Amino acid sequence: MTTPQTSGAVRRRRVRGDGVDLAVYEQGDPARPTVLLMHGYPDTHAVWDEVAGRLAERYHVVRYDVRGAGASSRPFGKRHYTFSYLMADMRAVLDATAPERKVHLVGHDWGSIQAWEAACTMADRFASFTSISGPCLDHVAQWTRGNLRRPTPRNVRHGLGQAARSWYIYFFQTPLLPEIVWRAGMGGPFAKALEVGEGVASRDGHPARTLPRDGAAGVGLYRANMLSRMRAPLPRRTDVPTQVIIPTKDLFVSPHLVGGLGDRVPDLSLRTIPAGHWVVRSHPDVIARWIGEHITGTTGGALTAAESRALRRARVVPGRRPFEGSLVVVTGAGSGIGRATALAFAERGAEVVAADLDPASAQRTAELAGLLGPDAHGLQVDVADAAAMEDFAKTVLNDHGVPDVVVNNAGIGMAGGFLDHTPDDWKRVLDVNLWGVVHGTRLFAAQMAERGQGGHIVNTASAAAFTPSRALPAYSTSKAAVLMLSECLRAELAGRGIGVTAICPGVVNTNITRTSRFVGRDEAAQENDRRRASRAYALRGYGPEKVAEQVVRAVLKDRAVVPVTPEAHASRLLSRLSPGVMRLLARVDVG
Structure with missing residues (x-):
């Protein structure tokens, strides 16, 4: 016989419960801390199977089929689905499974809506609360009223967007028709929609065999609570x-429904994940991990x-910097x-890993970054060396975790006619400017994808990527390749929530001109060309700080x-x- 500790x-x-039997x-x-998982509509407790299995290794996990679903009773009449009955059911389950102690509450969809009611009306029973895809109805009503009072284009857009998403709620208010549709065979199309729309394949238990009856009975949740709370929202806080x-x-x-939530929930954290509504099925590892981290942190x-960094990033506090915890x-x-x-x-709150071929300069950048933000770290790496980049990526992962943003910026300059470029010249510029980006993206994108929480990759290209020049054949080719690579990666990684940006500076006053090679010339002539180029770039007066601001903005706006x-524009x-x-201008000899 299996022991309870297994x-x-x-x-x-x-x-x-209150007039019903609950499964x-x-x-x-x-004996361990109790986690109560509340399911949504038209699900049963089984929607949590994957998450529950992961959490049960550390916690006492409790689930139940709410009234009208699965193996629990199905009372008739919408009044039996009001919040007062639902809260009485939850109290009965808590008293039976975790008497006289606080539990960790987690809700999804309608389970989250119920959980919000519980967290706001019997907060003394809960040590923490995790809400997924199910807002407090009173908060939604207040959010909607706020948008109507200030009908700015943004507020109107957000309001209409949520109204369109809520189409099914209006349908559920019609008499008899939703029940007829469910009992007429909606289970098959529902399962197919889950698989096609969210990549959630059917498995034993979900969707449940009782889905036609669950869908028909659960309509009572919407009829009993939605309109009344939207008409007269209560001042809920927790x-x-x-x-x-x-x-x-x-x-x-x-996602905009969290607007103003901080005023009603003083101890609030927000986490985003590139996933659909049934995220508890599609990303159980991430959800279980985040629930565990939240419990441990609280x-x-x-x-x-x-x-710690992830929790700091999620925390909602006044004056929070945009990359806090990243x-x-x-x-x-x-x-x-x-x-x-x-x-x-760093100035915006990020923990920075500054990497460079020159370890002293990398360490100096880390020291400066540490003065502006959290601790920063300087590491040496040659981006052109595949093995070195492998070790670098592993070091970052083992010592600091998966990065949220990676900026593949390392690059070198090279000028001169095509016929003057040797194969070694081509190899060097492509190894650094292109292969460095390939290595960085390949390694860190794989980490981001495995983590399942998204991220962003920025690749430094150049205005030379779309500006042909007889004087920059190798450099322009390498940067054009970076631009196209970034476009391809953006298309592939979008489905994993990983953004990709190609930054294309023009003439920027940096030391790249002082280290560039001018092929086909002796060392004295090259040094003269470097001085001329450096003076021209300095006179242009466009500093790297302005480029950095564009990088940050590109990540925030996913450009x-x-x-x-x-000149780049x-x-x-x-x-x-x-x-x-452009082809005619490319013929101009600027030497």
């Missing part, structure tokens, strides 16, 4: 430490550095655009291609409108 064993019992399911050791997980691809719940348990990796960070970018992210300087526009003119 995490994989599911133990079922019946608990008497209750438990896993894990009852002091329970609350974590709201926001799936950014949710087709039913707008109970004063030991956290790893990566967990980990940002910048290559070529020893000077110029790379150093300015590292400092810009694809960012020409930075005015002009070249980008002209290359699209009149490529023939």
